[in-house]
Amino acid sequence: MVEKTFESIYTTLKDRILAGKYSIKMRLPIEDDLIAEFEASRYAVRKAIRQLADDGLVYSVKGRGVVLLEHTPQTQKFNLNLGQLAGIKALNTDKTLDYRTDVVSFTQEIVDADLSTKTAFEIGIPVYAIKRVRLFNGKRAVIDINYFNAQLTPGINAEIARKSIYHYLQHDLKIKIAVVKRMLRVDSAEMVDLKYLDLGQNNCVGNMISIAFNDTGRQFEYTESHFIPNEFVFNQLIRN
Amino acid sequence: MVEKTFESIYTTLKDRILAGKYSIKMRLPIEDDLIAEFEASRYAVRKAIRQLADDGLVYSVKGRGVVLLEHTPQTQKFNLNLGQLAGIKALNTDKTLDYRTDVVSFTQEIVDADLSTKTAFEIGIPVYAIKRVRLFNGKRAVIDINYFNAQLTPGINAEIARKSIYHYLQHDLKIKIAVVKRMLRVDSAEMVDLKYLDLGQNNCVGNMISIAFNDTGRQFEYTESHFIPNEFVFNQLIRN
DNA sequence: GAGTGGTCTAGACCACGGT
DNA sequence: CCGTGGTCTAGACCACTCC
Structure with a gap:
C-alpha cells in the first residue's frame, strides 16, 4: 500500500x-x-x-x-480519534473488548405497518429481528435491538449474532457499509430495558438509533442500542 | 451575494x-x-x-x-438538515422558540485547579460562571452551566445572559465562533438537576458538554447543557 | 477493455485580513 | 497595499467496477 x-x-x-x-x-x-x-x-x-x-x-x-x-x-x-464515538463503536465493528454478547431472541419476521413506520423497511419484506445484551465486565450495559433486511443480508443466524454480524456481512457477504445515520436520545426506561439492563437506581437509558446503508444506497439495517447511563460518551464536531 | x-x-x-x-x-x-x-x-x-x-x-x-x-x-x-442536532441548537444560537430563560446565577470567578481540570481553562484566569434554566412551553427542560473566559469575552452580564450571549459575542464583540467540540453523555441526575429541571419520574439527564473556539484558535467557552429525557434528539452521520 | 471516480499537477483570479 | 486562503479551470494518470 x-x-x-x-x-x-x-x-x-x-x-x-x-x-x-x-x-x-x-x-x-x-x-x-x-x-x-x-x-x-x-x-x-x-x-x-x-x-x-x-x-x-x-x-x-x-x-x-x-x-x-x-x-x-x-x-x-x-477529539474524534476513535471514529465518532468513544464507547459504543466496538459494538458494531470487529473490536474485541472485555465483553460478552447474549442473544436473547432471534426471529425472522415479515414487516408490517407498525414495523415499517419504525424501521423504514417496506411492508412485506422479511427481516431478521434480533435482541442482544452486551455485558462489559459482567455488567449488562447495552441491549441491541436489530432489524436486518433479509433480502440484503441473507444467512444471518443466532450463532453469527452471538459472534459478530458485521464481521459476517463484511467478510462473508462482502457487503460494504457505506453510510450510517444516527439519532441519539435519552429515553425513560421501558420494560425491555428494566428486564435486560443493569440500570441500578437509574430509570432512563441512552438510545442510539442507527440506520445503515450499503454501497448501492440500500438501507439494510435498523438498530436501536439502549445503553445504561454514566458509561458511554459520544463526540461531535461542529464547524462554521 | x-x-x-x-x-x-x-x-x-x-x-x-x-x-x-x-x-x-x-x-x-x-x-x-x-x-x-x-x-x-x-x-x-x-x-x-x-x-x-x-x-x-x-x-x-x-x-x-x-x-x-x-x-x-x-x-x-x-438527516442533518438543522445543522447537527434537532433540539438544542436553538439554545446556542439566535433562533427564537417558545421558550424563556431564567438566569439562576451569575458570578465572576477565578479558575482554580478543580475548575481548570473540568473546563481546560488555565488556572488563575477570570471567568463568567452562569447557570440558566431554559423553559419550553413552561417546562424547565434544560439547565445550561456556562464558563466564559472573561479575557476573551469581556462585558457579559446578567442581562445579556437572559437574552442571548451568543448574539452579544457575535454582534457586539465581533467574535467568530469557529469550531465547537462536544461530548454527549447520559448522567444520573444530581442535585442541580433535581432542583432546576422538571424531570418528572425520571432520575437521569442528557449532558451535552461543549467547548467553543474563536477564529484565532482560542477556547473561550466551556458549557454543560443538562436536558430532560424524551425531548431532544441529536443526529450523526458516519461515512466509510 | 470500457467506464467511472480518486488523486495529482500547474496555473489563474477572487475575497478577505491586516498593515 | 500585500499576504493569505477560497474558488475555478484544464488536463493527466491511476484504481476500481462491471461486462
Missing part, C-alpha cells in the same frame, strides 16, 4: 501538531511553504489541511492562515 | 434528488455529464457532490458512480 501524497502530508503535519511543533505561533505554515516543503501541489496540501480540520485540529481563515485550535490534556477527550 | 458555481450545482442537484428526479436509477449522472450540463469544471462538480455526501444524500463509489442513498419520510428525521 503506497501512501498517497496528501496522506503523507497529513500524517506528517498531524504528528507535528500533536508534538507541539507549531504551537508557539498557533499557526500552520502558509500553503505555499507547505507546497515547497513537500514538493507537492496545492491540491494535495489543501486536502491534507482539510483532513486536519475534520479532526478538529486546525481551522482555516481566508486572508489570515491556518490556525491551530488550542488543545490540552483535558480537551483531548473531545 | 453572487452564488458560487459549486453552490449553484449543489442546490440544483439537491433539489432534484429531493424531488425524486434521480430515484429510479438510484444514481447521479456521471461527472462528465454534469460538467457538460453545468458548463463547469470537474472541481466545481466534485465539490458539489462532496457537499451532497456531507448531507447524507449520496455516496461515491470509485469505478461505479455516485449512488443515491434511499430516503423515505421515516428516514428524513435522520
Whole structure:
C-alpha cells in the first residue's frame, strides 16, 4: 500500500501538531511553504489541511492562515480519534473488548405497518429481528435491538449474532457499509430495558438509533442500542 | 451575494434528488455529464457532490458512480438538515422558540485547579460562571452551566445572559465562533438537576458538554447543557 | 477493455485580513 | 497595499467496477 501524497502530508503535519511543533505561533505554515516543503501541489496540501480540520485540529481563515485550535490534556477527550464515538463503536465493528454478547431472541419476521413506520423497511419484506445484551465486565450495559433486511443480508443466524454480524456481512457477504445515520436520545426506561439492563437506581437509558446503508444506497439495517447511563460518551464536531 | 458555481450545482442537484428526479436509477449522472450540463469544471462538480455526501444524500463509489442513498419520510428525521442536532441548537444560537430563560446565577470567578481540570481553562484566569434554566412551553427542560473566559469575552452580564450571549459575542464583540467540540453523555441526575429541571419520574439527564473556539484558535467557552429525557434528539452521520 | 471516480499537477483570479 | 486562503479551470494518470 503506497501512501498517497496528501496522506503523507497529513500524517506528517498531524504528528507535528500533536508534538507541539507549531504551537508557539498557533499557526500552520502558509500553503505555499507547505507546497515547497513537500514538493507537492496545492491540491494535495489543501486536502491534507482539510483532513486536519475534520479532526478538529486546525481551522482555516481566508486572508489570515491556518490556525491551530488550542488543545490540552483535558480537551483531548473531545477529539474524534476513535471514529465518532468513544464507547459504543466496538459494538458494531470487529473490536474485541472485555465483553460478552447474549442473544436473547432471534426471529425472522415479515414487516408490517407498525414495523415499517419504525424501521423504514417496506411492508412485506422479511427481516431478521434480533435482541442482544452486551455485558462489559459482567455488567449488562447495552441491549441491541436489530432489524436486518433479509433480502440484503441473507444467512444471518443466532450463532453469527452471538459472534459478530458485521464481521459476517463484511467478510462473508462482502457487503460494504457505506453510510450510517444516527439519532441519539435519552429515553425513560421501558420494560425491555428494566428486564435486560443493569440500570441500578437509574430509570432512563441512552438510545442510539442507527440506520445503515450499503454501497448501492440500500438501507439494510435498523438498530436501536439502549445503553445504561454514566458509561458511554459520544463526540461531535461542529464547524462554521 | 453572487452564488458560487459549486453552490449553484449543489442546490440544483439537491433539489432534484429531493424531488425524486434521480430515484429510479438510484444514481447521479456521471461527472462528465454534469460538467457538460453545468458548463463547469470537474472541481466545481466534485465539490458539489462532496457537499451532497456531507448531507447524507449520496455516496461515491470509485469505478461505479455516485449512488443515491434511499430516503423515505421515516428516514428524513435522520438527516442533518438543522445543522447537527434537532433540539438544542436553538439554545446556542439566535433562533427564537417558545421558550424563556431564567438566569439562576451569575458570578465572576477565578479558575482554580478543580475548575481548570473540568473546563481546560488555565488556572488563575477570570471567568463568567452562569447557570440558566431554559423553559419550553413552561417546562424547565434544560439547565445550561456556562464558563466564559472573561479575557476573551469581556462585558457579559446578567442581562445579556437572559437574552442571548451568543448574539452579544457575535454582534457586539465581533467574535467568530469557529469550531465547537462536544461530548454527549447520559448522567444520573444530581442535585442541580433535581432542583432546576422538571424531570418528572425520571432520575437521569442528557449532558451535552461543549467547548467553543474563536477564529484565532482560542477556547473561550466551556458549557454543560443538562436536558430532560424524551425531548431532544441529536443526529450523526458516519461515512466509510 | 470500457467506464467511472480518486488523486495529482500547474496555473489563474477572487475575497478577505491586516498593515 | 500585500499576504493569505477560497474558488475555478484544464488536463493527466491511476484504481476500481462491471461486462
